[in-house]
Amino acid sequence: MKGEFQEQINRVAKNMSKEDNILVVSHHDADGITACAIMVDALRKLGKDVEFMAIKQLDSINIGKAENSGRTVVFTDMGSGQLEMLMEHKEKIGNFYVIDHHPPAMEYDNQVNPHFFGYDGGLDVSGAGLAYFVAKALGHEEMAHLAIVGAVGDMQDSDGKLHSLNRIILEDAVKQGTVKVKHDxxxxxxxxxxxxxxxxxxxxxxxxxxxxxxxxxxxxxxxxxxxxxxxxxxxxxxxxxxxxxxxxxxxxxxxxxxxxxxxxxxxxxxxxxxxxxxxxxxxxxxxxxxxxxxxxxxxxxxxxxxxxxxxxxxxxxxxxxxxxxxxxxxRRRLREGIEFLSSMEKEEMDNLYYFDATGKIDENIIGVIAGMGYGARKFSSKKPVLALAEDKDNKDMLKVSSRANRGLIRRGLHLGEAMNECSSAFGGEGGGHDIAAGARIPKERRDEFLTLVDKMFKKQLSK
Ligand SMILES: [Mn+2]
Structure with missing residues (x-):
């Protein structure tokens, strides 16, 4: 671990150790859930009063859940990309920390983020991994195995092994006797x-x-x-x-x-x-x-x-x-999704495939179904796929899930950037990783959005 990054972790951990009542707000996927648990565990062991919640995404709707808690808020596995919005809401949120591996929108004093130190947040460390390093700095390293679960949940081992900071965590866990690694x-x-x-x-x-x-x-x-x-x-x-x-x-x-x-x-x-x-x-x-x-x-x-x-x-x-x-x-819903895949009509544009599952597939699993469609060869690996579902929070909005493959990433594709830029062009919001990302857009702008994304992919792939 680079010394400067360790210093950032130590400094933020030290500040955190002075807080008393804390609310941990995390992302609702495996990485976010493990990050949350690692943070809650360490802080409770230090005698803090800790509550927690997990949310789907930190957007203009959900941010309200982190407001007026009367507690110091610790965001894990989210927050770096939304720092500007968090600053706008600072009065209502109160004192807050951000422990995140997504690309940061800006610098912030109580933020732990590996991007500032040349690490790749997509591969080198997960949100849970960062929570682990903070917990370790607070004197509690017994949840290393959960940080491995988080990294695997974020598919940071997708080329067959864990790297960099994840490797350090793995060594800790192996030393502690909680994890065994095998080639299989x-x-x-x-x-x-x-x-x-x-x-x-x-x-x-x-x-x-x-x-x-x-x-x-x-x-x-x-x-x-x-x-x-x-x-x-x-x-x-x-x-x-x-x-x-x-x-x-x-x-x-x-x-x-x-x-x-x-x-x-x-x-x-x-x-x-x-x-x-x-x-x-x-x-x-x-x-x-x-x-x-x-x-x-x-x-x-x-x-x-x-x-x-x-x-x-x-x-x-x-x-x-x-x-x-x-x-x-x-699993039952996945089965239904697989059945849907075998009957669905895919649409093709110059640089992408898309399918509309509005009213048929729940927005929570639309991304998984899109990924499965890839594997089942419903789409050629030459183009990324966008899947559309109805937004549960707001019927006027569409939830977009996009999936790509390593080959496309190597050619310059970045879904997170495309989702972010193209959704904000229509008053929506979006972002995520290079290989998997999502967005919310107004339903009525669907076709314009698809056209813009198509153009953006072309630009990315011709770099
Ligand atoms: Mn994550």
């Missing part, structure tokens, strides 16, 4: 899902011909000579397979993807570092960092993020049960 198949469900289910719902990458089709998954497994059930009659999960079976399954998946023209580097990413959380029960979603992250993401998408935070803080009773319910419901 990285599909979701290694621990907790039946093999056929793991293949059927795989989204990173999607398995062509197997996605959403349980029967073909079962025969795919049986054709490899792998018995899909255990001796006790239960379906096997990946971790039940022996080394030889794992090798067979993995190479069959490789072949399948190669045959379908999946780029080599995407296939490579399927194998890589797998993070096992050693203090969690075997066979549960909490045992594997990627599954843990998915569980938390489903809490966020089912609008029970606080349940996710409680599970992170150690709740294995009511909270854990509710989190599993959220995952169930989320």
């Amino acid at each position: 198949l990285r599909l979701f469900g290694r621990q907790s899902r039946a093999l056929a289910q793991m293949l059927m719902y795989a989204s990173d990458p999607i398995l062509p011909g197997l996605v959403g089709n349980e029967a073909s998954c079962v025969s795919f497994i049986e054709n490899l000579g792998i018995e899909p059930k255990r001796e006790d009659g239960q379906w096997k999960s990946y971790v039940d397979l022996d080394i030889e079976e794992r090798r067979k399954l993995t190479s069959a998946m490789y072949m399948l993807l190669l045959d379908n023209g999946t780029p080599e580097y995407i296939i490579q990413g399927m194998i890589g570092e797998v993070f096992t959380l050693l203090s969690e029960e075997r066979g549960t979603e909490l045992r594997d960092a990627k599954e843990f992250a998915t569980l938390l993401n489903s809490c966020g998408r089912q609008e029970v993020s606080e349940v996710g935070v409680r599970v992170c803080l150690g709740d294995r009773d009511e909270g854990w049960k509710n989190a599993k319910d959220a995952l169930q419901q989320y």
